[in-house]
Amino acid sequence: MCRQRHTVALPIMMKLSDMCVRAIRILPCSNLKYDGLAAGKGVVIAQNEQEAQQALSDMLVGEAFGKGKVVIEDYLEGPEFSFMAFVDHNRVYPMPLSQDHKRAYDGDKGPNTGGMGAYTPLPFISAEEEQWAKEHILQAVADAMVKEGKPLTGVLYGGLMKTADGIKVIEFNARFGDPETEVVLPLLKTDAFTVFHAIATGVILDNIAWHQQATVGVVLASKGYPGGYTKGAEITGTDSFDGLILHMGTKYQDGKLLTNGGRVLMCIAHGDDVRQAQKKVYAEIEKIHCTNLFYRKDIAHWAL
Secondary structure (H helix, E strand, C coil): CCCHHHHCCCCCCEEEEEEHHHCCCCCCCEEECCCCCCCCCCCCCCCCCHHHHHHHHHHHHHCCCCCCEEEEECCCCCCCEEEEEEEEEEEEEEEECCEEEEEEEEEEEEEECCCEEEECCCCCCCHHHHHHHHHHHHHHHHHHHHHCCCCCCCEEEEECCCCEEEEEEEEECCCCEEEEHHHHHHCCCHHHHHHHHHHCCCCCCCCCCCCCCEEEEEEECCCCCCCCCCCCCEECCHCCCCEEEECCCEECCCCCCECCCEEEEEEEEECHHHHHHHHHHHHHHCEEEECCECCCCCCCCCCC
């Protein structure tokens, strides 16, 4: 079992190397996570021991994501969400809560992806729950890192879950989350350079201001993603889009905009609330035409 040195709400976990694959018995509904970079696809929720053994074999013996280890955690149930913060040693400046959608297809079905969309804010997390998570998770981690002589300067990403037993930690990253950042940072009211420079140089910020709007972002991906896909399909209509378009996998060639990756575009719209932002972004996406793109039609469904 992994030793828990600080009082942060973590699931019970253990870490395995390839020597353990055939020796360990995995309980049904366990979370198996590759302990390393996996482009957002290194998590398997095993429904039975056979699925668990196959996932372990793929990750550790087959080295699907490279040589590494796998973390096995208790299965937790509830809506996941992301809580990011700018951190400078003990100073924690929270960003708006957000939620991404990892599964490829509507209804949270299909394989895991790098993220098919995201939105903010989250009506199912109360102000009291948000404050608790800030104090008992993000602030606690920042304080612990300072105590251990390894202070963080940058961004702390908390992948959290609201369970029947309270908010629990799924994962941490020392970076922005994708695609959550794409819907959170457009709400930043304070000048971005001012924030980044202050965090990098240790200047104390009195406050970081955010626009009080809802944002919904939808990823347009190449058909076949996250599996095999073709490139080079022409995209038209982006000039007519009323909102923000972020290019994730495109290229210009001979005066044409072409697909050039798995996740191709992220289309973003604002609104007074999540429903309005969702309605707008999907209406605007209708203006974009490409024969080789698909997207989820239910981004932000947890909030509606």
